[in-house]
Amino acid sequence: MEASTRPEGIARGEEHDPTAALSIHDLTVAYDRRPVLWDVDLDVPAGCLSAIVGPNGAGKSTLIKACLDLLPRVSGDVRMFGLPWRQVRNRVAYVPQRETVDWDFPVSALDVVAMGTYGRLGWLRPVGKKQKRAAMEALERVDLVEYAHRQISQLSGGQQQRVFLARALVQDADLYLMDEPFASVDAATERAIVEVLQTLRAEGSTLVVVHHDLQTVAEYFEHVILLNMRVVASGPMDSTLTADNLRDTYGGRLTLLEKAATALGQLAQPK
Amino acid sequence: MTLEYDGWIMVIGVLAAACCAVPGSWLVVRGMGMMGDAISHAVLPGIAIGFLVSGSRSGGWMFVGAAVSGILAAVLTQLVHRWGRVERGAAMGLVFTAFFSLGLLLIVQTADSVDLDANCVLYGAIELAPLDTFALGGLEVPRIVVPLVIVLALNVLASAIFYKEILATSFDPELATAQGFAAKWVHYGLMVLTAATCVACFEAVGSIITVALLVAPAATALLLTRSMKWVIVWSIVLGAIAAVSGHLAAITVPGWIVGGGLDTSSAGMMAVAASVLFLSAAIVSPGRGVLARRWRARRDGQRIAIEDVLGLLFRLEERALSTDQDAVENMLRSDVRIGPKRLSGVLGRIRRGLLARVEEGKWALTEAGRSEARGLVRAHRLWETYLAGRANIPSSHLHSAAERLEHVSDPGIAKDLAAAVGDQDEDPHGRPIP
Numbered sequence: 001m002e003a004s005t006r007p008e009g010i011a012r013g014e015e016h017d018p019t020a021a022l023s024i025h026d027l028t029v030a031y032d033r034r035p036v037l038w039d040v041d042l043d044v045p046a047g048c049l050s051a052i053v054g055p056n057g058a059g060k061s062t063l064i065k066a067c068l069d070l071l072p073r074v075s076g077d078v079r080m081f082g083l084p085w086r087q088v089r090n091r092v093a094y095v096p097q098r099e100t101v102d103w104d105f106p107v108s109a110l111d112v113v114a115m116g117t118y119g120r121l122g123w124l125r126p127v128g129k130k131q132k133r134a135a136m137e138a139l140e141r142v143d144l145v146e147y148a149h150r151q152i153s154q155l156s157g158g159q160q161q162r163v164f165l166a167r168a169l170v171q172d173a174d175l176y177l178m179d180e181p182f183a184s185v186d187a188a189t190e191r192a193i194v195e196v197l198q199t200l201r202a203e204g205s206t207l208v209v210v211h212h213d214l215q216t217v218a219e220y221f222e223h224v225i226l227l228n229m230r231v232v233a234s235g236p237m238d239s240t241l242t243a244d245n246l247r248d249t250y251g252g253r254l255t256l257l258e259k260a261a262t263a264l265g266q267l268a269q270p271k
Numbered sequence: 272m273t274l275e276y277d278g279w280i281m282v283i284g285v286l287a288a289a290c291c292a293v294p295g296s297w298l299v300v301r302g303m304g305m306m307g308d309a310i311s312h313a314v315l316p317g318i319a320i321g322f323l324v325s326g327s328r329s330g331g332w333m334f335v336g337a338a339v340s341g342i343l344a345a346v347l348t349q350l351v352h353r354w355g356r357v358e359r360g361a362a363m364g365l366v367f368t369a370f371f372s373l374g375l376l377l378i379v380q381t382a383d384s385v386d387l388d389a390n391c392v393l394y395g396a397i398e399l400a401p402l403d404t405f406a407l408g409g410l411e412v413p414r415i416v417v418p419l420v421i422v423l424a425l426n427v428l429a430s431a432i433f434y435k436e437i438l439a440t441s442f443d444p445e446l447a448t449a450q451g452f453a454a455k456w457v458h459y460g461l462m463v464l465t466a467a468t469c470v471a472c473f474e475a476v477g478s479i480i481t482v483a484l485l486v487a488p489a490a491t492a493l494l495l496t497r498s499m500k501w502v503i504v505w506s507i508v509l510g511a512i513a514a515v516s517g518h519l520a521a522i523t524v525p526g527w528i529v530g531g532g533l534d535t536s537s538a539g540m541m542a543v544a545a546s547v548l549f550l551s552a553a554i555v556s557p558g559r560g561v562l563a564r565r566w567r568a569r570r571d572g573q574r575i576a577i578e579d580v581l582g583l584l585f586r587l588e589e590r591a592l593s594t595d596q597d598a599v600e601n602m603l604r605s606d607v608r609i610g611p612k613r614l615s616g617v618l619g620r621i622r623r624g625l626l627a628r629v630e631e632g633k634w635a636l637t638e639a640g641r642s643e644a645r646g647l648v649r650a651h652r653l654w655e656t657y658l659a660g661r662a663n664i665p666s667s668h669l670h671s672a673a674e675r676l677e678h679v680s681d682p683g684i685a686k687d688l689a690a691a692v693g694d695q696d697e698d699p700h701g702r703p704i705p
Contacts, residue, residue, distance in 0.1 A: 100443070107498070112442070123452070
């Protein structure tokens, strides 16, 4: 086990690592007072391909959403490249889970990818030729040019996932936060997505990816965050993805914590 | 009555429908059609209070009151949903009926002192609207046209200026929020537009029909196009068609049925026309209509039947078995996918398509038919080989699986299959792959 698993009772450093692409300090998130993430502390070094791994309900999506201010935090501080989120908005791209949107929506694949450029455009400025061209290039990188003008409901699941990836690519970000980009895609699509992720890393970007497949995590990623309501361990793949840590992440040790969380949610007193 | 009178009713109807179509399109693609319903009812207390404050129907107070109560209802729905732990639809039902009844109470209580009655609010008074006019450059224009034109312009402008923002927050509110377009504020902005639309329209068509004009044209447009911009354009066009045909139906249809010059409610007929348009689109829409789907299923069924016949003839010829007309037709009659009823139709098509013909009482494939049949049998045997080798499917199941797959194997798939299978030239049953 490496640096990030602290012995109990030892004060943690208050400083963020300014060189880290993503630095989370003391983050706690609760739904209706029921905590789903406790005291998360972690650093993802710049320029690495990092996986968030953990069982269902471990708070993987919650962690990403809380970093982006999409969920209220009980406590905690998140820095990206040493800066608060609002100042680095346009350097960060987010790929939500595929099921979070309505794929019957009357837009084409190109329209969806062009949405990635909206952040840089800001309010009121319309999508122009330049943005359309960038969207086309992103579609080319995921091999979907011929589907550009199809309505999104006419794409397969794997193609929809690649449309989401292209929408992130067009943001030309330094940090990519991706929620299960491999969910329900076929093997060929999975390989294509992995190649894109590795190209991005080679270009100097940092990627933090929620991943559900323990079989491939060590093959695709070099850094791992083991999460189950709190960070069990995080660090380089070899030293972190150990049998002990996996048992701690997936094992039954957390029933007490979960009971406590439920009890906290039921407390009648104000927060 | 007169051409001018009926003409104005249709103009007012078209304006109201166009006005509703714009926010209606957004509400429907956001899956919030019910919110239109809720808002149209929830604005009632705002309208009543605005009316009481200003004492007239023309002032801006009614719009302010309606926008405030519309937003209040939207916020309250959210709060009831979150704090009361009530499902969203039920929360909406709780809040908007409460607002609606409060509005009704206010109107009924003050009905003696002010000129605003519940019937007008609920059903509109489009038949009376052309009578209340003001002069505009020598033309007598109904007063009600003014708020309708203003709100229509507001809706169109807002949708054009904030198109990108509304689109992004509708499709993926979380990403849009992360990009700096707070989905919450766009949502409330849309609620304000919807509330203003409801006020402008309630006097013309009433708050109940307003709901139909918000939802029906947009739902119809979604059956006709797959692009958001065209959804909005089509909603406006369809709304206008519903308004005109609705009024024409209102002044003619009762005459046919009852006899005599009895008119029915124009606003009601407009809503009926909007529903008829939806129903027609659901049936005849080229992409998604029931007929188009039926037709595609029939066409595919026929193609598969023809392919089955060609495959059978090819296999018989391959093994030098008899293609005697009666024997072949007997075999096909027992084929589950063709059957005795469709047989003569299918064989007729094959003859007319010059794929096979009967010579001296025997079926024979033509060159074109043989080449198509060879492709099919090739796909079939490639699939059997592939499935046996890769998917570990027991050989007794291979045939039925390949039978389904061969009909969806275009040349591209066949090429990939051949590459995957390699240089085998026999299928698992020992027959040659043509």
